[in-house]
Amino acid sequence: MASMPRLTNEKGTLVTMANPKSTSSESYRKLRTNIQFSSIDSQIQTIMIASALSGEGKTTTIGNLAVTYAQEGKKVLLMDTDLRKPTVHRMFNVPNHVGLTSVLSSQYKVTEVLRETGVEGLHVLSSGPIPPNPSEMIGSRKMTALLQDLKEEYDVILFDTPPVLAVTDALIISSLCDGVILVVSAGKVKKDLVKKAKAHLEHVNARILGAVLNNVQLPKSRSSYYGGNA
Numbered sequence: 099m100a101s102m103p104r105l106t107n108e109k110g111t112l113v114t115m116a117n118p119k120s121t122s123s124e125s126y127r128k129l130r131t132n133i134q135f136s137s138i139d140s141q142i143q144t145i146m147i148a149s150a151l152s153g154e155g156k157t158t159t160i161g162n163l164a165v166t167y168a169q170e171g172k173k174v175l176l177m178d179t180d181l182r183k184p185t186v187h188r189m190f191n192v193p194n195h196v197g198l199t200s201v202l203s204s205q206y207k208v209t210e211v212l213r214e215t216g217v218e219g220l221h222v223l224s225s226g227p228i229p230p231n232p233s234e235m236i237g238s239r240k241m242t243a244l245l246q247d248l249k250e251e252y253d254v255i256l257f258d259t260p261p262v263l264a265v266t267d268a269l270i271i272s273s274l275c276d277g278v279i280l281v282v283s284a285g286k287v288k289k290d291l292v293k294k295a296k297a298h299l300e301h302v303n304a305r306i307l308g309a310v311l312n313n314v315q316l317p318k319s320r321s322s323y324y325g326g327n328a
């Protein structure tokens with residue numbers, strides 16, 4: 099695994115958008131560079147950020163990474179595949195009454211639900227309404243076919259996902275991705291849980307490019323949307 103930078107992000111928001119010159123934004127640019135360097139022989143086009151638990155900074159990291167790729171001039175799509183607790187739409191202030199689940203259930207064409215963001219070159223595909231069968235939707239042939247089409251349109255596709263130890267969804271997405279970055283909340287998550295998450299990813303042959311340490315304080319009482327220990 100390549101070494102990845104430690105991420106800082108004063109307010110936990112889209113610092114790369116609000117303050118691109120800050121040292122926090124620089125840490126996301128470093129992450130982007132390290133991802134590029136982590137794979138010499140093959141292009142990394144599809145990327146997800148994984149973590150053992152919720153609240154470790156997956157959404158914050160993938161959101162800022164998406165902005166950073168777009169700022170480099172890439173055509174970028176950020177997909178919210180955390181179908182149980184979607185938050186990407188809030189981060190980018192786009193509607194979510196329709197989205198990915200609307201496409202996977204054949205109610206809308208993807209072109210009808212893609213959203214522009216305040217960042218040139220960055221589109222968001224929000225989750226859409228929460229479905230009764232998220233894992234089934236994520237693992238569907240329709241999802242694979244959709245991704246195939248989107249890969250023709252975008253230089254980089256980034257996925258926001260639920261925690262690895264909560265549900266199988268993140269592992270399914272990892273098998274669709276060229277690379278996975280593990281985000282670890284600094285000093286907060288027990289080593290054995292990180293190891294367990296890594297083992298789960300390795301078990302499904304995910305390509306782990308590296309791990310980043312995120313400077314985040316987990317809230318004292320975290321509501322569990324996913325069940326289990328997440």
Ligand SMILES: Nc1ncnc2c1ncn2[C@@H]1O[C@H](COP(=O)(O)OP(=O)(O)O)[C@@H](O)[C@H]1O
Binds near residue numbers: 105111158
């Ligand atoms: N580097 C950071 N610095 C400060 N706050 C952060 C950072 N990363 C995440 N946060 C905050 O921590 C909370 C959880 O982060 P989030 O990205 O939603 O985690 P996850 O998607 O893994 O559940 C959010 O309130 C977010 O704003």
Ligand SMILES: [Mg+2]
Binds near residue numbers: 157158180185258
């Ligand atoms: Mg999240």
